[in-house]
Amino acid sequence: MLQLAGHDVAHVTEVGLGNTDDAEILTAAAGQGRAIVTADTDFGALLAARGTSSPSVVMLRSSDHLTPDEQARLIVTVLERVGEELKQGAIASVTPERIRLRTLPIAPT
Template sequence: MTEWIPLLQAAGHTVVHWSEVGDPRAPDTVLMQWAITYDYTVFTHDLDFGTMLAFSGAEGPSVLQVRCLNVLPEAIGTLVLSVLLAYADEIEQGALVVADERRARVRILPLIRQN
């Protein structure tokens, strides 16, 4: 998702692609721990990150998960920027934000399973 870096930086966000700071072959848990340590939000199309948050009960990092077929900035850049703005406070405190072309949903962390 390196194609997202210019758009997000132009909008004032501090952005880094995992391949610039970590091993691309590292387990997702390593990326998540790095994001917690350095106070980054994980931006992904991968469903695994939301699942990890749900099962771990962790309070971070925040994850913005896009669930669209076309995840290029040209297709959903406006959507992503509007979601980042609309849920900035929630992302700051720790949240899972899931967005698609129709809507965005936010859940504050930790995600606690109800029995």
């Protein structure tokens, strides 16, 4: 569905990163100019620790009750609404009801 909407997407297993850790996935995504779509909150913490402005991350929150098609429609909506911000470097925390956006890099507290 994401490809049909015109997005260049790949699953980690399709690019040889299926058995790697989150830090390596972040490095690969940044190097390839990709954003990460995940339900894993560890990516936000890793980005904060790195202090970098890429890659962007779309974090699906409370999405385990959504079907894969519903998740894909939600992601398409997010990309339509905040795609430009994601190109600049951001974390989008997403539920079916709202999108919270935080610009990268995340300042240390």
